[in-house]
Structure formats: C-alpha cells, structure tokens
Amino acid sequence: MKKTIGRLCPIIGILIILCGWSLVCKLGIFSPYVLPTPEKVFNSSQKMLQSGEIFVDIAISFGRVLKGFLIAFVLAFSLGMSRVLLPVAEKYYEYILQFFRNVPPLSMIPLLILWCGIGETTKTVIIVLASFFPMYLNIVKGFTGCDKRLLEVGDTFNYTRLEKFKSIVLPAALPDILVGMRIGMGYSWRAIIGAEMVAASTGLGHMILFAQQMSRTDKVIVGIFVIGIVGLVTDKIFGIVIKKLFKGTGENGWN
Amino acid sequence: MAGIKLKNIQKSYMVGEREINVLKGINLWIPEDSITVILGRSGCGKTTLLRLVGGLEEPDAGGIAFDVAHKTAFVFQESRLMPWLNVWDNVKFGLKKQECDDKAIQSIIDVVGLNGFEKAYPNQLSGGMQQRVAIARAMAIHPSFIMMDEPFAALDYFTRAQMQKELIRLQRDCGVSILFVTHSIDEALLLGHKIVVIENGQIKSEFVVEENNEEQSLILKKNIIEQLDL
Structure with a gap:
C-alpha cells in the first residue's frame, strides 16, 4: 500500500500543477497568449509528435549536447588527472580555469561567432563551456580527496604512481566523477538554448526561439517540456548505470 | 639467523x-x-x-x-579494504596479474575462514571479517x-x-x-x-x-x- 502511494506521489504533484494551471487559465488571470491552456499545449504537442518534427529537433539537440558534453568530459578528466599525476602542471592552468569559470558562456557568444563562425563549432563550444566546470570541479575533488590511508595500502604493495592512480585513485573518485558527469549533462541541456541562439535552423532551442518569434507560446511550453523530459530521461539512465556499477558497494547518493 | x-x-x-x-x-x-x-x-x-x-x-x-x-606486507589497525572490491579482489589486491593463482587465493580465503564470502563487499562484512580479509590480503603475496x-x-x-x-x-x-x-x-x-x-x-x-x-x-x-x- 505504502509503495503504491509512494509511486503515485509524483503523479499527484504533476496533477496539482496541471489543475492549478487550468484554473488560472479558466479564471482568465492571464491572456491565452501569455499562458495558453494545458489542452492547447497538449494538442500542439500531439501535432508535433504526429508530424515527427519534434523528434528531428530532439535528435539534433541531443547530438549537440552529447558532442559538447563528451568534449567537456575528456578535457575535465585529462586536466583533473594531470593534477594528480603531474601536480606541477596545475600551477600553469589553474588560474586560467578559475578565470573562465566565472565568465558566463553566453557572454562569449559574440567572440565565438567572430572566431568560429555561425556553424556547429560555436554551438559545441558554448555547451563545452557550460558543462566543463561542474565536471572539472567534481573530478578534481574526487582525485584529490582520495583517502590517504588507501594510498598507503598501495605503497605497502610497492605500487607505482600510475598503478596507484589506476587501482586506487580512479575507483575511489568514480562516485565524484559520475556526480560531475550528471551535473555536467544537466548543464549541457541548460546551455542548448544559448547554443542554438546562434544561427541555428534546427534543434529544440531553435524551435523554442522560433515559436517565440511566431507568438506560439504553446509551442514554447512544449519545447521546455521536451527539454526537461529528455534531460530527466538522460539523468535516469545515468542513475541506472551507476546503480549497476556500485552494486553492493554501499551508498552513493544516486538512488 | x-x-x-x-x-x-x-x-x-x-x-x-x-x-x-x-x-x-x-x-x-x-x-x-x-x-x-x-x-x-x-x-x-x-x-x-x-x-x-x-x-x-x-x-x-x-x-x-x-x-x-x-x-613485506602491512596490516593496519583498520582493515583499509578497497570498498569497491569484493573479498576475492581485495585479497588479490597486492598481486601482479601474472602472480594470480585462483587456487592459492581460495586456500588463503579458506585459511582465514571466509569461505563463501568471496563475492561479499567490505560493507557487508563485520569488523572481524574485514580484518581477516586484510590479513588474507597480506598473506596472499607470500611475504x-x-x-x-x-x-x-x-x-x-x-x-x-x-x-x-x-x-x-x-x-x-x-x-x-x-x-x-x-x-x-x-x-x-x-x-x-x-x-x-x-x-x-x-x-x-x-x-x-x-x-x-x-x-x-x-x-x-x-x-x-x-x-x-x-
């Protein structure tokens, strides 16, 4: 019984919001242009699903997000790893990274258009800039926060620095790395609108901006829902993979 | 001597x-x-x-x-087992790949009385059992x-x-x-x-x-x- 109620909780939450939304529309507090009814949004989403245009936008945005996310992860992992294996290297790039961490990726758009044009590169760079830092900070935390007592175990078995990294530091840092990846993936989706603001003709971000220009608030809301749902599904997949990886090894904060 | x-x-x-x-x-x-x-x-x-x-x-x-x-091998005051490895993998932690002999590892696990717990993770073991794994890990390299x-x-x-x-x-x-x-x-x-x-x-x-x-x-x-x- 308790389990059934637990499963129903999210649905009840959504229903409350839908009822509230419907009520606000019925009372005419806002004009239908500012806040279209849930029915209108549902009908628009049905049309978009039937025509298949939404799937094309999802696929294109997903491709961009994935590309930017993977590049950001490789960069974050390499720089995080070099902090452990080559501590001297950190001195050269740490201040530069901290500088860019405080620069909003959107403020870079004018420069990126000048340097990289209006093609895919600029969009990818924006996603990289948005998702790199949460991943980098978590990866560094994971690598540098490794329990010294476990490293001593490696010392007692005459492990080399590389062996200690591979067998102790990396597995110990895995929960932090995965948390960083999860946050990074979320940031990549959040950056998609900014990225697709740059002369895009496809993708969810473009779809939302185009709908705004055409005064189709219902389509804007559909776009927001789709981004949220795709992000949620990606996040859940991450959760399942991590649960499998950490099976039996105790709490990992991913459940 | x-x-x-x-x-x-x-x-x-x-x-x-x-x-x-x-x-x-x-x-x-x-x-x-x-x-x-x-x-x-x-x-x-x-x-x-x-x-x-x-x-x-x-x-x-x-x-x-x-x-x-x-x-030499070291057994610390705390077991210091790798939490992401099960008993079997923790015991062979100090061994190089070419030194791993399944029979020898099993016999060490038997000696410390952990037969049947090979697949258990450290957090599934009691303090005494964890310490025995740590001793088995030290013994496995034949110090x-x-x-x-x-x-x-x-x-x-x-x-x-x-x-x-x-x-x-x-x-x-x-x-x-x-x-x-x-x-x-x-x-x-x-x-x-x-x-x-x-x-x-x-x-x-x-x-x-x-x-x-x-x-x-x-x-x-x-x-x-x-x-x-x-």
Missing part, C-alpha cells in the same frame, strides 16, 4: 612550531620465523617504528637493514615479513581471541616473520616470541617468551607492569 636490523633509528615530527622526538635512537634485532611484539602505551612511538620498518616513512637518522631478500599495527584493537573480545589463535596458527603453518604492535600486555605475552617494551621513544627492555610457560608469563607480566610504571 636472518632478520631485520634497526640501527640508531631517530624520528621527529613538527607539531605547530614544536619539534617532537618520537624515536630517540632505537637499536633492535627482529628475528625471522617468529613473532616480535612491540609493546608500549599510546604515543610511545611504536606505530612510527612499524611504519619506518614498513617503508611508509623515512627515518631522520639511522638505518634499517634487511638481512634476507625481503617481501617473508608482515607488519601488524594493532590489527585487533577494534575487535570485540571473542573475535580478538579467535583472531589471535588464527594468527599463531598462520605464523606456524606459513613460517612468516611478524612484527606486531600492541598496547595490550596479555596480547603481547600470548602472541610474542620476543617482546620489546618501548617507553618515550626508547627501548626500555626486551624479553624472550618461552612457549607454554605460564609461570614465566606471569613473571614477565609483573616485570612489564613495573617497567611501564602502571
């Missing part, structure tokens, strides 16, 4: 701006094929001495000479010397007694040399072939324990208590 020779070992640490001399010239002979127990109260320098012999730290002065080709830093301190009375028995059996069956640190006089008398009493970073006295001689044990206990001014 082969063993480990410690010559005038000195070690100090800086605590704030104060220099603390933990070891003040230790000269010691640790014989092979036996259990040597370092006994002393907390903070006397016994763990530091063990860490120096185990190569985890360098002495400020003096030297440590291994008389035989040595292969000639094992350093043990109060390995049973966190265990309950019954598990500790069982582990002490197992350690004596392991030492006898496998013929390894053990350097064992403890603050318990009874544990030192039960396990040790040689007992070294340390006080304020210096060796206060050394005793050779005769096996199954309860009378001698009582006299030794009295002596140690007097020396440590308890």
